[in-house]
Amino acid sequence: MSADVEALICELRRQHPQHGARRIAHELDRRSPGSAPSRATVHRVLSCNGLIRRQEQRHPRKYRRWQREAPMHLWQLDLVGGVPLADGRSCKLVTGIDDHSRFVVIASVVAVPSGRAVCSASSPAAWNSTFVFGAPTTIASTSPAPAEDSTAQKPSPNSTH
The missing domain is CATH 1.10.10 (Arc Repressor Mutant, subunit A)
Incomplete structure (x- = not known):
């Protein structure tokens, strides 16, 4: 110019x-x-040329922290899907992270996202992590409940509990 x-x-x-x-x-x-x-x-x-002075934003951004204050307060579990396999199927990943440190405490793969498969995949990993790091105060999941396991026995409508 x-x-x-x-x-x-x-x-x-x-x-x-x-x-x-x-x-x-x-x-x-x-x-x-x-x-x-x-x-x-x-x-x-x-x-x-010093002809503009910095102004305050009219609507200053307010950031809200979404993490817990200390490790082991909350583990977040998630079911991540869509990893394609060679035979055309896809598998799901079961992940768990500590909310404060973002440390991965659980990482497992399941072929079918049923409740039984997710529990079977995450239980040993959770047990090992708990043994090493201690038990978390809370465990939360952001994923919806997985598809119902077709091999699980369903109670009959006539049975009483």
């Missing part, structure tokens, strides 16, 4: 302190259509 255009940007800002980069770019485009610098270029020129 030429020094003349930079000087013109600074001059427009001094004449109209309320105009921002967008308005100054618009005014330059009206004066010479097609050859005006972009809004970002105008902003950079104004910043480099």
